[in-house]
Amino acid sequence: MAVATVAALLAALGGALWLAARRFVGPSVKRLHRGGDSGLMHGKTVLITGANSGLGRATAAELLRLGARVIMGCRDRTRAEEAAVQLRREICQAGGPELGPDSSGAGELVVKELDLASLRSVRSFCQEEEPRLDVLINNAGIFQCPYMKTEDGFEMQFGVNHLGHFLLTNLLLGLLKSSAPSRIVVVTSKLYKYGDINFEDLNSEQNYNKSFCYSRSKLANILFTRELARRLEGTNVTVNVLHPGMVRTNLGRHIHIPLLVKPLFNLVTWAFFKTPLEGAQTSIYLASSPEVEGVSGKYFGDCKEEELLPKAMDESVAGKLWDVSEVMVGILK
Numbered sequence: 061m062a063v064a065t066v067a068a069l070l071a072a073l074g075g076a077l078w079l080a081a082r083r084f085v086g087p088s089v090k091r092l093h094r095g096g097d098s099g100l101m102h103g104k105t106v107l108i109t110g111a112n113s114g115l116g117r118a119t120a121a122e123l124l125r126l127g128a129r130v131i132m133g134c135r136d137r138t139r140a141e142e143a144a145v146q147l148r149r150e151i152c153q154a155g156g157p158e159l160g161p162d163s164s165g166a167g168e169l170v171v172k173e174l175d176l177a178s179l180r181s182v183r184s185f186c187q188e189e190e191p192r193l194d195v196l197i198n199n200a201g202i203f204q205c206p207y208m209k210t211e212d213g214f215e216m217q218f219g220v221n222h223l224g225h226f227l228l229t230n231l232l233l234g235l236l237k238s239s240a241p242s243r244i245v246v247v248t249s250k251l252y253k254y255g256d257i258n259f260e261d262l263n264s265e266q267n268y269n270k271s272f273c274y275s276r277s278k279l280a281n282i283l284f285t286r287e288l289a290r291r292l293e294g295t296n297v298t299v300n301v302l303h304p305g306m307v308r309t310n311l312g313r314h315i316h317i318p319l320l321v322k323p324l325f326n327l328v329t330w331a332f333f334k335t336p337l338e339g340a341q342t343s344i345y346l347a348s349s350p351e352v353e354g355v356s357g358k359y360f361g362d363c364k365e366e367e368l369l370p371k372a373m374d375e376s377v378a379g380k381l382w383d384v385s386e387v388m389v390g391i392l393k
């Protein structure tokens with residue numbers, strides 16, 4: 061009995077040590093800009109959707125450190141202002157020789173209201189005059205929520221993750237073109253693999269499966285990127301799409317985890333998921349690295365190009381999705 065108890069304790073300790081070792085010395089994505097690159101984004105304006113939380117927040121922090129003027133496009137002004145105050149405080153505390161004694165080398169943060177579940181909000185956001193836009197990062201997202209509709213009657217995940225960003229990007233294209241060379245960065249997920257674009261029921265009124273709908277919206281992000289890249293050829297505006305891997309953020313807020321299982325779940329995500337800063341590296345890379353200048357229509361993970369499944373490269377589906385999306389958001393010319 062005593063031997064069994066000791067063996068169980070040793071196994072538990074070994075497991076815990078293994079998890080901790082994985083977290084601290086395991087393969088994690090290297091931080092792209094570790095100092096020395098400060099000023100890389102000076103004079104550049106970057107718009108990040110959903111910049112108050114998770115990957116968007118981490119991306120904003122890093123691009124701010126690199127000198128960019130970062131516009132945080134967020135649906136909740138209070139949450140966004142709080143995040144902005146924290147980000148400014150963090151950058152002042154971190155300081156560093158390249159930012160100067162008062163962090164004056166860092167960029168500027170601007171909070172603007174943008175609810176991607178409302179076409180009215182997207183339109184009014186785009187009406188506010190901006191002199192230039194160098195990088196647009198379509199980052200905001202909603203994951204596996206119960207069946208809900210946007211203000212305009214679209215299924216929420218398709219509405220926010222695809223249609224809201226579709227309208228936003230289209231309305232900002234003129235500004236991006238006049239600021240060229242400029243970049244569009246789209247955040248998708250590897251879960252796109254389980255999605256399909258069923259044109260007969262894009263609002264999932266006949267049947268709602270929250271996992272399928274998330275995957276479909278993320279497949280739409282990729283098809284949108286590829287069709288847009290084709291349309292932007294020769295304009296000096298590039299568009300690329302990335303998956304961040306599995307990242308410990310607030311994205312899982314709609315997943316119900318029984319109270320008793322939560323500590324185990326937290327342990328597993330702590331051990332196996334990336335931190336937001338690790339997860340944001342590919343967004344930061346595509347937004348700022350000279351290595352991807354001129355590269356367009358590609359899919360990235362861990363700052364490297366990756367292959368897509370054939371269904372994400374289907375040009376006729378991408379073209380049809382574009383046409384249908386134009387009608388849905390009301391920008392049919």
Ligand SMILES: NC(=O)C1=CN([C@@H]2O[C@H](COP(=O)(O)OP(=O)(O)OC[C@H]3O[C@@H](n4cnc5c(N)ncnc54)[C@H](OP(=O)(O)O)[C@@H]3O)[C@@H](O)[C@H]2O)C=CC1
Pocket residue numbers: 109110111112113114115116133134135136139174175176177178199200201202203220247248249250303304305306307308309310311312
């Ligand atoms: N975390 C992960 O493992 C993975 C994430 N991704 C993708 O990464 C992106 C960022 O997610 P992540 O940082 O993880 O999650 P978070 O939930 O931490 O951040 C999502 C952001 O999107 C915002 N958002 C949600 N709905 C709307 C809306 N209607 N209008 C404007 N903003 C909105 C949220 O605002 P608010 O805080 O107000 O709710 C929040 O700022 C998403 O596109 C997601 O699909 C992809 C693969 C894996």
Ligand SMILES: CC1=C(/C=C/C(C)=C/C=C/C(C)=C/C=O)C(C)(C)CCC1
Pocket residue numbers: 203248249250251305306307308309310311312313315317325326329
């Ligand atoms: C960490 C953590 C959570 C986050 C879950 C996440 C981050 C889910 C990620 C989803 C993925 C991988 C989507 C892919 O596209 C919860 C459930 C909020 C609560 C418990 C602690």
